[in-house]
Amino acid sequence: MTDVLNALVLFANFVLVPGVAYGAQLALGALGLTMIYAVLRFTNIAYGDTMAFGAMCTVFATWWLQAAGITIGPLPTALLALPAGIVGAVLLCLLFDRTVYRFYRRQKAPPVVFLIASIGVMFMTNGLVRLIIGPDDRRFADGGRFIVQAREFKEMTGLAEGLAVRSTQALTLAVAVVVVIALFWFLNRTRMGKAMRAYSDNEDLALLSGINPDRVVFWAWVIAAGLATVAGVLYGLDKSFKPFTYFQLLLPIFAAAIVGGIGNPVGAIAGGFLIAFSEVTVTYAYKRFLSYLAPDGWAPDGLVQLLSTDYKFAVSFVILVVVLLFRPTGLFRGRVI
């Protein structure tokens, strides 16, 4: 019996907890991407760098607060700095919308043109982030490190395996739940949210019923930039802030949004967790897990790892391609580009 418990704790420690945290981060990112797609109807390659920019603003605000001696006890100061980061990312997105995207929207340019323009925006944002904060790793996490420590857990339960829950992981989940509830409340209950869904569903009909397209686009950018910042900050707290990693996050986020059905918020959340758990489960070495469950002497020799950790991208990508080929609308019936 203890063996089974040990195996379960081991699995929770290395797969379940990190998977949930990573899934929440991907889900938030995918939600923002899907909002841009639903309202503005283009694939935003610059999204990863928007995340980096928002996270960077938050890092600066955190440093400023830390220098001023303002903290919020066991919670990371970054939580307090988050609004400043969101404002920064929103301003950047609105600036690019006014100077770049609005022109093509008025022209009714094809989505490909938007995509290429977003490559230019990506270059500029990337350059800005590196100009301002530099390309190196930045730590900005503070407050309590762990909610449950492996050693305490072992002493408490008497099991051989420990379970560690970092406070950033719990925080990620809590923030994600709050943000998602707020977003769904906004989309389903407020006038603006309904207008946005109407606009996304049928632009002409929405315009005919007097919805102001400029305001819809404005709010779409605000929400997308806000979600990007929250996702970027949570990822940065969990791992560390490095501009380059945000570009690499773009692929799993795209995969999450498309697998769930692009333009569909519920799908984005489901897609985020699906991609995260696939990545973690496929690249986890099950040797110790199986040696608890298998009878004595049957323990596996190898690592029992399906794919080496370096092929994380490949997992999200393979899922993406399989879904695109067999169910192009995604799991939750999004749109077909």
Added chain:
Amino acid sequence: MIRNGLLFAAMAAALILVGLFQSWNVALAILNLQLISAVMALGTNMQWGYAGLINVGIMGFAAVGGIAAVLVSMPPVPEAWRAGGAGVLLAGLALAATVAVTVLARSRLEGRAKMLATLLVVAVGYFVIRRFYDPAVDAIEAVDSARTGYLGGLGLPILLGWLAGGVAAAGVAWVIGKVALGLRSDYLAIATLGISEIIIAILKNEDWLSRGVKNVTGLPRPVPYEVQLQREAWFQDLAARWGQQPELFSGVTVKALYAVLFLIVLLAVYALAQRALASPWGRMMRAIRDNRDAAAAMGKNVKRRHLQVFVLGSAVVGIGGAMLTTLDGQFTPGSYQPLRYTFLIWVMVIVGGSGNNTGSILGAFVVWFVWVEAEPAGILLMEAVSAVLPRGSALSAQLMDAAPHLRLFLMGLILLVVLRFSPRGLIPEPRR
């Protein structure tokens, strides 16, 4: 025509200015990468400009070309072959067999049986492959891992590697195209972006093939080494007659020789690309790009043509990638970054003029020039700014550190300005 000539003349003048004011070594180094970038831009232009396919995976094909050059030119490692060659070959056979059986099963069966059979074959195949593959890879990587630890290449001249780079990239493109070309434009962009990351991940981690992040260095060269030249009597005479230091002059000579080789390849690819674009095939491609439904209604097989042009364009990019690895003299999978190898090439094509081969070459020249020269220019600018600031202030130190990143910002700005005010590029596609 005159305008194009003037644009290229201005580019040449800029390079000559660099030669006079910085050094000829720098000017030739820029020229060499301009020529390579131009080849890659031509390949990208075939896909995007001719056929309207968005391939955001240029980096992957360039890397495939690079590894092909390595595998052709490096000497083989016999001990590694003895240790694990058979195992890797068997694993390859098992992979081929798995794919073949899967395809066969999928074509013969229907419904639920099809699904089950696919899963079963893939699962069994996976374990069979791992059975051969894992011990073989361990054995190969254990062979003198500080210096080799991989199978090595064929030991052939590296110029053959350029051809092999094209062929290898074409092969990879065929497989990718078969899977991904059915996707609509935006999805294709995301798919190719992902595939290029996977290709780099494979090259970084499959040490038995590419030595991974340990890099392959000391590739054979198609041109003599500087030290060889410096020892030759005739070369010393030539340097003396031109009033040059033999050491500096040998560097310039080697770079110039590379430039000649690259120029030959560029002109050959350009000539072929121009002929293709002007031929009925090129007309068909443009018809498919501008209205694929109408072209399909005229009986053109859109999917096949897309696959064809995707393979051709990728092959050209692969040749460029092989040339790049040759010029570097080493293969470093860790140095492949999408900003530099994918998106920069895209900026070249868009700035030069989508659909116009001459434009792509000019775009490659201009954009690479700006990319390189933005760094010294950025430092100059930052120096001017920090001259106003108090000496040794933290801000001025930060500004100097940041100067190299200015070029990313500049690239984005150039792309957006061109896209907005001259969307057809510096040399627009002629209206036919």
